Amino acid sequence: MEHVIVSPRMAYGKLDSSRPAPPxxxxxxxxxxxxxxxxxxxxxxxxxxxxxxxxxxxxARSRARSKGPSLAGPRPxxxxxxxxxxxxxxxxxxxxxxxxPGATDAAERDLVHISVNVTLRRVGxxxxxxxxxxxxxxxxxxxAAYEDCMELLDSSMDQLSRSLSIIQPSSTSLQPKGTSDEDxxxxxxxxxxxxxxxxxxxxxxxxxxxxxxMQSHVKDLTELASNCLAIFAASSRNQDFSGIPIENKKRKLxxxxxxxxxxxxxxxxxxxxxxxxxxxxxxxxxxxVVAKDGSGGYTRIGDAxxxxxxxxxxxxxxxxxxxxxxxxxxxxxxxxxLMFIGDGKDKTVVSGFRSVADGYTxxxxxxxxxxxxxxxxxxxxxENLAGPEKHQAVALRVGxxxxxxxxxxxxxxxxxxxxxxxxxxxxxxxxSGTVDFVFGNAAVVLQRCSLWARRPMAAQKNTITAQNRxxxxxxxxISIHGCKVLAAPDLDWGANPTYLGRPWKxxxxxxxxxxxxxxxxxxxxxLEWNGDFALDTLYYGEYMNYGPGAxxxxxxxxxxxxVIKLAEEASKFTVAKFIRGSSWLPSTGVAxxxxxxx
Numbered sequence: 001m002e003h004v005i006v007s008p009r010m011a012y013g014k015l016d017s018s019r020p021a022p023p024x025x026x027x028x029x030x031x032x033x034x035x036x037x038x039x040x041x042x043x044x045x046x047x048x049x050x051x052x053x054x055x056x057x058x059x060a061r062s063r064a065r066s067k068g069p070s071l072a073g074p075r076p077x078x079x080x081x082x083x084x085x086x087x088x089x090x091x092x093x094x095x096x097x098x099x100x101p102g103a104t105d106a107a108e109r110d111l112v113h114i115s116v117n118v119t120l121r122r123v124g125x126x127x128x129x130x131x132x133x134x135x136x137x138x139x140x141x142x143x144a145a146y147e148d149c150m151e152l153l154d155s156s157m158d159q160l161s162r163s164l165s166i167i168q169p170s171s172t173s174l175q176p177k178g179t180s181d182e183d184x185x186x187x188x189x190x191x192x193x194x195x196x197x198x199x200x201x202x203x204x205x206x207x208x209x210x211x212x213x214m215q216s217h218v219k220d221l222t223e224l225a226s227n228c229l230a231i232f233a234a235s236s237r238n239q240d241f242s243g244i245p246i247e248n249k250k251r252k253l254x255x256x257x258x259x260x261x262x263x264x265x266x267x268x269x270x271x272x273x274x275x276x277x278x279x280x281x282x283x284x285x286x287x288x289v290v291a292k293d294g295s296g297g298y299t300r301i302g303d304a305x306x307x308x309x310x311x312x313x314x315x316x317x318x319x320x321x322x323x324x325x326x327x328x329x330x331x332x333x334x335x336x337x338l339m340f341i342g343d344g345k346d347k348t349v350v351s352g353f354r355s356v357a358d359g360y361t362x363x364x365x366x367x368x369x370x371x372x373x374x375x376x377x378x379x380x381x382x383e384n385l386a387g388p389e390k391h392q393a394v395a396l397r398v399g400x401x402x403x404x405x406x407x408x409x410x411x412x413x414x415x416x417x418x419x420x421x422x423x424x425x426x427x428x429x430x431x432s433g434t435v436d437f438v439f440g441n442a443a444v445v446l447q448r449c450s451l452w453a454r455r456p457m458a459a460q461k462n463t464i465t466a467q468n469r470x471x472x473x474x475x476x477x478i479s480i481h482g483c484k485v486l487a488a489p490d491l492d493w494g495a496n497p498t499y500l501g502r503p504w505k506x507x508x509x510x511x512x513x514x515x516x517x518x519x520x521x522x523x524x525x526x527l528e529w530n531g532d533f534a535l536d537t538l539y540y541g542e543y544m545n546y547g548p549g550a551x552x553x554x555x556x557x558x559x560x561x562x563v564i565k566l567a568e569e570a571s572k573f574t575v576a577k578f579i580r581g582s583s584w585l586p587s588t589g590v591a592x593x594x595x596x597x598x
Contacts, residue, residue: 077104083111086234087227112235113167115228120160122224126217127153133213140359142210145201148363149214152194155333159187181236182580189474190421192225193441196470201361226471233473270587277378277406277589287316292323302329310334322347328367335372342380345409349381355390362415366397375400376588383411388434388457394418404588405429419444423579427590436466443579445479453498455490463527465501467508477509479573487520499527503534511541511573521549526556536560543570571596
């Protein structure tokens with residue numbers, strides 16, 4: 001009998017159409033706190049739009065005085081035409097730029113700034129419009145999808161605003177100190193992923209009114225983000241992934257050991273954080289202590305998160321004592337630089353039960369979710385106990401930039417670890433699951449981790465990764481470096497084969513480097529998503545892996561798959577190069593390998 005993956009969707013967040021909508025008596029109305037928060041987000045978006053409109057009006061009057069009257073409508077300049085030819089949605093690119101006063105007189109470098117500004121204004125209008133339906137009764141799934149979109153669009157406004165502050169028009173000074181083109185690529189990539197995640201969550205909504213209203217507000221947002229990413233990528237200095245060689249023996253190989261601190265940490269981990277990650281919890285002076293027995297200042301982790309200062313420039317340490325905490329925790333965008341330290345794997349445990357089968361979006365199922373920049377977690381277990389029959393059920397979701405998870409256990413079944421977006425690093429973690437149990441669209445490196453394939457539902461195939469890079473200009477992918485791919489004791493190798501990954505989106509990118517692979521890994525290595533979808537546009541690579549499942553003789557022969565032979569090509573996916581870890585990991589204190597080997 002042919003083994004097939006039993007899954008309620010072909011894409012994450014898309015529910016099985018046969019799933020009945022919750023009854024009317026289960027309809028939800030947001031709490032006063034949440035309603036006020038979404039209304040506030042809408043008002044802030046309105047204020048931004050008003051300020052933006054005022055500045056644009058001044059620019060338009062200035063342009064009009066310099067050019068004199070015009071009787072015809074605006075026509076694209078040669079600069080606009082050339083620029084928009086670089087994008088995946090050129091017609092939308094032209095029309096959106098023509099709507100911006102003065103764009104027809106702009107140089108090509110200025111159009112980079114204008115394209116991000118146009119996208120930011122459009123997202124602001126979407127947030128303002130969507131906030132108007134916050135008080136409408138919704139069923140569980142519609143409410144989850146709506147709240148996901150509001151959170152994701154709010155994050156996009158922040159990422160686009162930060163990008164705009166770096167992308168200076170040609171007539172102004174250089175970009176701010178301490179920033180880089182790589183930051184902008186990361187933030188624009190994340191904004192695109194945010195819009196895509198929002199749209200996918202809405203696809204499964206049964207409530208016609210909510211779905212129609214929200215889809216009208218977010219229309220074209222993904223395409224606009226794609227366009228400004230393409231325009232910026234073409235103008236930026238980042239060429240790391242252009243012309244990656246398959247084999248060229250004449251080229252000089254890059255060094256396999258890049259600069260790192262004497263303690264082995266990437267340089268973006270500051271000295272203070274480095275010490276914290278090396279210390280035992282008992283030796284750390286915490287800002288907040290959470291304890292189930294009441295011996296700390298809080299008995300729930302969520303209460304400590306709420307009490308933490310917003311937009312903190314310094315590290316805030318939350319020590320979570322041993323115990324089982326049954327709660328769903330959210331570290332929002334404004335909760336920056338939070339560090340969670342437990343008493344050890346399987347001692348400090350956070351448990352949740354949410355699943356897609358219970359009416360949530362995949363994004364909303366997470367037991368622990370973090371989007372605040374500088375998020376760190378150490379010595380904890382995060383689990384989702386919904387079980388394989390409940391399908392998508394996330395244990396840990398991270399969309400925080402420069403996030404570090406160290407010496408943690410992340411346990412679930414389908415969709416265990418959601419590496420949603422931005423730059424992330426995982427070290428010495430145990431991740432266990434069944435279908436697509438490491439998935440998302442971050443630029444992420446897992447180093448010296450153990451990936452455990454568990455027993456799934458009958459006739460299911462295990463797939464370790466499902467990377468969803470949708471756009472060729474996104475600087476995202478999953479790099480698994482120096483890890484172990486292992487079989488859990490309950491896995492039936494014959495009935496449930498295990499694959500290294502499958503392509504969730506068109507430009508899926510995943511590599512395994514210098515990792516041990518157990519005999520449970522199917523000789524083909526990789527699994528199709530749906531027929532020949534993405535097989536010639538994905539990038540799947542294997543470099544110097546070992547173990548009984550690492551043989552490449554019987555691997556897939558897809559155009560996008562390669563056995564990496566050059567250290568130069570493999571080094572593109574190291575901590576130092578793929579997530580620019582040498583600039584920010586040292587401050588977190590987690591040990592890491594910057595290059596291919598020590």
